[in-house]
Every structure is written in C-alpha cells, then in structure tokens.
Amino acid sequence: MRTTSLFILSTTLLLLQNCGASKVPASQGGFTHSGIYFGKHFPANYQQGIVDGCTTAKGTYKKSHRLFNTSRDYNNGWFLGRSKCRHLLVIEKN
Numbered sequence: 001m002r003t004t005s006l007f008i009l010s011t012t013l014l015l016l017q018n019c020g021a022s023k024v025p026a027s028q029g030g031f032t033h034s035g036i037y038f039g040k041h042f043p044a045n046y047q048q049g050i051v052d053g054c055t056t057a058k059g060t061y062k063k064s065h066r067l068f069n070t071s072r073d074y075n076n077g078w079f080l081g082r083s084k085c086r087h088l089l090v091i092e093k094n
Contacts, residue, residue, distance in 0.1 A: 034058070045077065049074040051081060053081025055081075
C-alpha cells in the first residue's frame with residue numbers, strides 16, 4: 001500500500017512539473033529573428049511584419065505601407081517586432 005501511494009505521489013509531481021509554460025526552440029517550429037524568440041504559428045504576413053518592425057527598431061526604417069494598412073497580421077507583427085527589438089538599437093558615438 002505504501003509503495004503504491006509513493007508511486008502515485010511521484011507520478012503526480014512529475015506531471016505537475018511538466019505543466020508549466022515553456023519556450024519552443026526555433027528548431028521545433030518557433031519563429032526567431034535577430035536572436036529573439038517570438039513564438040509559434042505565425043502566418044507569413046505576421047512574420048514579415050516582425051522582421052520589418054525589428055529592422056525599424058534597430059535604426060533602419062522599413063515598413064510595407066500597403067500591408068500595414070490592409071493586413072492585421074502584418075500590422076500586429078510590425079509593432080511586436082519593433083517593441084521586442086528596441087534594445088538592439090546601437091548608437092555609434094563619433
């Protein structure tokens with residue numbers, strides 16, 4: 001009886017430990033750009049928005065105004081990329 005209880009307790013603890021949120025590496029289907037993991041399952045326009053927004057955040061303005069105005073995915077991706085890549089802006093001192 002004691003062995004069965006210990007086994008059930010151990011199994012329950014292992015299951016609970018694996019229920020937490022975890023990052024999915026890019027090699028397993030996640031989307032990474034400029035060394036930043038953004039998540040999984042983004043449509044193509046969303047990914048393009050992330051890339052363009054990140055490029056803008058790093059100091060080179062890039063935006064497809066047509067997609068920005070017509071694609072909610074691109075629009076949301078652009079703002080996400082810009083906000084997550086802001087810390088990558090490097091200002092050179094002369």
